[in-house]
Amino acid sequence: MTQIQMQNNQPFDLDSIIYLKSGAFxxxxxxxxxxxxxxxxxxxxxxxxxxxxxxxxxxxNISSIVLIGADLTGDDFRYESFANAYPHTNYFECELAExxxxxxxxxxxxRPVRKQNVTxxxxxxxxxxxxxxxxxxxxxGPIHAGVIEPGHFRFQCHGELVYNLEISLGYQYRGxxxxxxxxxxxxxxxxxxxxxxxxxxxxxxxxxxxxEALTQSRLGLRAEVIRMIAAxxxxxxxxxxxxxxxxxxIGFALPASSYGRLRTLAINSLALLCGSRFGRGLFVYGGTRxxxxxxIVQKIIGNLLEVQHDVRKINEYFFSSVGTSSxxxxxxTVETAxxxxxxxxxxxxxxxGLEEDVRVLFPYGAYxxxxxxxxxxxxxxxxxxxxLRAMEIEESLRLILEQLENLPDGEICxxxxxxxxxxxxxxxxxxxxxxxxxxxxxxxxxxxxxYKIKDPSFNNWYGLGMALRETPISDFPLCNKSFDLSYxxxxx
Amino acid sequence: xxxxxxxxxxxxxxxxxxSPLFAGLVNKLKAILTGRIGAPLxxxxxxxxxxxxxxxxxxxxxxxxxxxxxxVNLVTMIIAAxxxxxxxxxxxxxxxxxxxxxxxILGLSRFFQILAAMDIGSSFEGMGAAREATFxxxxxxxxxxxxxxxxxxxGYTSLYMILHSIQHQNISYEVFIVICSISVFxxxxxxxxRMPVDDPNTHxxxxxxxxxxxxxNSGLDLFLYQYSGYIxxxxxxxxxxxxxxxxxxxxxxxxxxxxITGSLVLATALGVVETIASRYxxxxxxxxxxxxxxxxxxxxxxxxxxx
Numbered sequence: 001m002t003q004i005q006m007q008n009n010q011p012f013d014l015d016s017i018i019y020l021k022s023g024a025f026x027x028x029x030x031x032x033x034x035x036x037x038x039x040x041x042x043x044x045x046x047x048x049x050x051x052x053x054x055x056x057x058x059x060x061n062i063s064s065i066v067l068i069g070a071d072l073t074g075d076d077f078r079y080e081s082f083a084n085a086y087p088h089t090n091y092f093e094c095e096l097a098e099x100x101x102x103x104x105x106x107x108x109x110x111r112p113v114r115k116q117n118v119t120x121x122x123x124x125x126x127x128x129x130x131x132x133x134x135x136x137x138x139x140x141g142p143i144h145a146g147v148i149e150p151g152h153f154r155f156q157c158h159g160e161l162v163y164n165l166e167i168s169l170g171y172q173y174r175g176x177x178x179x180x181x182x183x184x185x186x187x188x189x190x191x192x193x194x195x196x197x198x199x200x201x202x203x204x205x206x207x208x209x210x211x212e213a214l215t216q217s218r219l220g221l222r223a224e225v226i227r228m229i230a231a232x233x234x235x236x237x238x239x240x241x242x243x244x245x246x247x248x249x250i251g252f253a254l255p256a257s258s259y260g261r262l263r264t265l266a267i268n269s270l271a272l273l274c275g276s277r278f279g280r281g282l283f284v285y286g287g288t289r290x291x292x293x294x295x296i297v298q299k300i301i302g303n304l305l306e307v308q309h310d311v312r313k314i315n316e317y318f319f320s321s322v323g324t325s326s327x328x329x330x331x332x333t334v335e336t337a338x339x340x341x342x343x344x345x346x347x348x349x350x351x352x353g354l355e356e357d358v359r360v361l362f363p364y365g366a367y368x369x370x371x372x373x374x375x376x377x378x379x380x381x382x383x384x385x386x387x388l389r390a391m392e393i394e395e396s397l398r399l400i401l402e403q404l405e406n407l408p409d410g411e412i413c414x415x416x417x418x419x420x421x422x423x424x425x426x427x428x429x430x431x432x433x434x435x436x437x438x439x440x441x442x443x444x445x446x447x448x449x450x451y452k453i454k455d456p457s458f459n460n461w462y463g464l465g466m467a468l469r470e471t472p473i474s475d476f477p478l479c480n481k482s483f484d485l486s487y488x489x490x491x492x
Numbered sequence: 493x494x495x496x497x498x499x500x501x502x503x504x505x506x507x508x509x510x511s512p513l514f515a516g517l518v519n520k521l522k523a524i525l526t527g528r529i530g531a532p533l534x535x536x537x538x539x540x541x542x543x544x545x546x547x548x549x550x551x552x553x554x555x556x557x558x559x560x561x562x563x564v565n566l567v568t569m570i571i572a573a574x575x576x577x578x579x580x581x582x583x584x585x586x587x588x589x590x591x592x593x594x595x596x597i598l599g600l601s602r603f604f605q606i607l608a609a610m611d612i613g614s615s616f617e618g619m620g621a622a623r624e625a626t627f628x629x630x631x632x633x634x635x636x637x638x639x640x641x642x643x644x645x646x647g648y649t650s651l652y653m654i655l656h657s658i659q660h661q662n663i664s665y666e667v668f669i670v671i672c673s674i675s676v677f678x679x680x681x682x683x684x685x686r687m688p689v690d691d692p693n694t695h696x697x698x699x700x701x702x703x704x705x706x707x708x709n710s711g712l713d714l715f716l717y718q719y720s721g722y723i724x725x726x727x728x729x730x731x732x733x734x735x736x737x738x739x740x741x742x743x744x745x746x747x748x749x750x751x752i753t754g755s756l757v758l759a760t761a762l763g764v765v766e767t768i769a770s771r772y773x774x775x776x777x778x779x780x781x782x783x784x785x786x787x788x789x790x791x792x793x794x795x796x797x798x799x
Contacts, residue, residue: 138615138698145707146695160774249699251691251771257526323688323770331773473619474774477696 002028004067006426008362009213012067014045014422014441019052019071022079028068032057033086037066038343040437042092043100045069045424046449047181050100051077056426056439060361065426072102081107088343091462114170114491128166130156135163138473142171149487157473165468165476167461172491180207180451185285193280196455196489198241201234201270201279202431203453203489206438208283209364210427214440215285215417220410221366223287225403228366230270230279230288232396233300235432236307237266238484239389239396245481246386247318250327255318262307262314269300287413297404304404308397315390328383332467332479335380344463346434346456348483351388352380358430372399382475385482419446431456433486455489500574500584507573511726512536512719514755521763536722540715548711551612561608562709562716568601569723576730577652586652591643594651595635598683601720602628609705616697620704623774627689627701630781631682637788638675642668645795655734671791673735677761678784680728682777684721687766689777699771729758 002020006012020028033039037057044050051073057066072079081104083090093104095113104110112125129137135158142150150171156164180191192207193200205227212219244259267277274282274290282288292300318324334344339352349356353376359367360374375391377384424441434456443449464483468476516533523530532538550558574584575594585593606625609617643649645668646657682689685702697704706717733754772780 136615136618138619140616140698144695145697247770249694249696251687251694251766252769253522253526253767257528261527321770323772326776327770327773472774474699476698477694478699 002068003032005062005064006067007064008358008364008428009209009425011213011420011423011425014424017045017054017067017069019069021071022075025068025070026080029055029082030085032059032066032068033082033089035059036061039089039092040065040428040435041426041439041452041454042089042096043439043452044450045441046443047178048449050102053096053100053102058428060355063361065362065428067426077102078105080105083108087341088459091458112168112170114173116170125168127154127168128156128164130163134158151487153476155468155473155476160472160474162468162471162473162476165465167465169461169487169490172488174492176492177451177453181448189283189285195453195492196457196486197278198238198486199234199431199433199436199455199489201230201282202429202433202436203438203455204279204283205231205365206427206429206436208285209429210425210438210440211285212416213425213427214423214442215419217286217414217416219287219414220412221408222410223412223414224366225408226273226288226292226412227283228370229292229400229403230273230282232400233266233270234279236393236396236400237263237270238432239393240266240311242389242481242484243318243386245484246328246382246478249478249481250324252318252321252323255314258310258314262311265303265307269303272296272299284413286416287411289413291412292404292407297407301401301404304397304401308401311390311393319387319390325383327478328386329381331382331475332471332482333379333381334463334467336378338466339380339463342462342466343459345459346430347388347392347432348385348460348463349434350374350376351384353378356435358428358435362428364427364429366403370399370403382478382482421446433457433484434460453492455486455492457485457487457490460485461490496582497584499581503576503578503581503583504570504574506578507576507723507726507730508570511722512540514726514729514759515722517755517759518762521759522766525763525767540719543711543715543718546711548713550713551614551708554612557604557611558608561604562713564604565601565720566716568597569720569727572597572727573723575651576727577655577734578730583652586650589649591639591649591651591654595632598724599628599632605705605717612708614708616704616707620701623701624705627682627777627781630778630785631679634675634679634781634784634788637785638672638679638791641788641791641795642672644792668791668795669735671787673732675784675787676728676732676735678780680725680732681762681765682781684725684728686762688769688772689780691771729755732758
């Protein structure tokens with residue numbers, strides 16, 4: 001057995017990893033990829049020892065997480081790239097090259113991920129360029145006209161039509177992974193909350209799951225359910241914001257302001273629970289800091305019933321409008337095969353017909369007892385991504401209201417134990433945008449030696465580029481909003 | 493003669509003074525319709541005051557075109573306003589065939605704006621200029637077919653005479669006016685870059701048509717562009733209201749009442765359209781404009797066959 005198979009949040013012994021030599025590693029990884037697995041992390045298990053890397057896969061067929069180790073010492077930090085056969089691995093290889101200097105040989109497109117002049121030395125990165133007299137290039141950002149995060153977009157256009165969009169990010173790089181490793185334990189939750197401001201609960205949940213799995217803490221059911229409710233409220237709130245954003249981008253003022261109003265109700269419900277509208281401060285290791293008292297539960301139920309009632313009406317109005325269909329349908333399409341190939345995940349992948357939902361494939365926390373349905377749409381256009389949001393809001397509200405009415409009794413916070421030595425864990429959580437992966441490894445003294453984070457935006461930014469092909473450039477903001485990706489989450 | 497000139501100048505001043513108020517009114521109504529309180533009615537005046545005090549920064553490498561274009565814009569708008577009959581009074585500039593001048597004086601402002609946008613040399617502005625020029629191509633026939641048909645029907649070629657000839661006694665004439673007002677409304681929406689052709693509130697530089705051309709302007713230049721924009725909107729509003737003829741000479745008071753009611757109705761109409769309509773795909777805008785042209789042609793055909 002050259003690989004380790006494990007479940008979501010199942011700790012494994014770091015010493016049991018077999019570090020393969022390049023040839024064997026190559027074969028093992030290609031075999032794994034051939035089974036239809038998707039890479040979710042490619043990183044050294046110890047930050048201080050970048051020669052020994054681990055390649056982690058998400059294998060939905062056998063419902064396990066697969067880890068393959070490699071020792072690149074003998075090969076001068078080089079290995080043969082997998083990206084030519086499996087394009088979705090390319091960005092992970094770029095990241096590994098940039099962070100730890102392991103060079104993929106024959107990589108099709110080795111480009112900077114976050115730091116502009118690491119992989120290519122001090123030579124400025126060369127963007128794709130379209131030749132000819134009739135084509136033009138439009139460069140947008142990193143400073144934008146609105147108050148949004150920084151990102152650089154290069155369009156190669158022929159008239160209004162986009163041939164290629166290249167996205168260059170990294171302007172928000174803060175070194176979160178390193179900060180989490182170096183910081184003291186009480187600061188880590190606060191750091192996890194700030195990985196991506198719009199997914200505070202998603203990332204904190206993934207972080208807490210990882211740490212609790214490492215320290216073998218057993219959570220009470222009540223805490224698990226409150227966490228799930230918080231995560232689902234975040235999903236509802238962010239999907240409402242996304243719907244409002246799409247309505248705003250097509251200039252449809254009435255639904256835009258109505259969705260905005262409902263989002264306030266949803267995030268106010270989170271504030272009732274923990275005092276922060278974004279759910280900050282709710283999580284502690286071993287449970288939650290705040291309990292949902294009967295009065296709070298009643299208030300939240302009242303809020304969410306209003307959201308449920310109003311959102312149905314507004315959805316009907318918004319989606320039955322001719323203007324909406326004309327703008328959203330067949331705009332920014334990502335075919336299922338393309339989405340699969342480039343490894344799209346989460347909401348955007350489900351809108352393209354891929355069955356990618358961690359809550360279903362690798363249930364964690366309270367989702368183990370409360371299954372959620374896999375919602376997918378086939379067309380992969382802006383309409384599908386928008387419509388899927390509306391469907392997920394409906395489903396999440398059902399789940400939240402059901403759980404709030406039957407909140408289990410029990411402690412909300414269990415104590416936590418000492419950190420184990422030489423242990424690793426992979427924690428996967430379905431944030432509102434998609435799959436969030438946190439991987440933690442401890443060293444010989446029980447200290448963190450590696451903390452790896454993958455936000456769904458890391459996979460899906462390239463999907464946005466694919467959606468823009470052969471699409472009018474004036475539809476870019478609409479496509480962008482339909483993906484609604486995070487800059488901070490990608491840049492870390 | 494002296495009194496006539498004075499009256500003409502007063503009407504120009506009315507247009508210049510009230511145009512930001514009209515823009516504020518549309519925005520306020522839009523806010524109310526979407527359930528918000530919205531910016532104060534006088535917000536456009538505050539905005540202009542703010543811009544007026546700010547420093548003007550010109551793009552590096554831009555030529556004199558960018559410097560003069562904002563002023564050209566304002567001057568052309570003032571000339572257009574001077575040709576517009578507001579009230580009973582004869583406008584300052586009025587002669588037979590002045591609808592041609594009116595159309596092309598507005599065209600001149602657009603011409604300079606497009607030149608200035610390309611002069612700056614940013615890819616956004618070039619894109620905006622291309623879009624503006626393309627859609628202007630489709631918008632021009634709307635003006636000529638709708639006003640041309642009214643001119644043909646009424647037998648006058650001056651804006652003042654055409655609008656003053658509108659009498660509501662003749663029912664068949666009224667039909668033409670109503671049809672014509674629809675196409676002029678569609679034209680106004682296009683020319684003033686409002687929904688569903690252009691979104692005046694968007695911050696997304698890639699979807700803008702008009703706004704993207706003034707992205708690199710600031711301070712006094714932006715003030716002049718904004719002000720010209722407000723005047724343009726009000727000019728089209730007055731044209732539209734004049735179809736329902738407030739100033740046929742039934743008395744000042746009635747005229748003013750109809751004018752104010754007309755402005756409110758029109759502002760509401762704009763507000764409603766911007767609330768319930770979503771913006772068209774860029775490639776569908778020419779269809780919309782050709783539809784407005786077709787209305788003008790229809791007007792002419794109906795007149796020819798029913799005479």
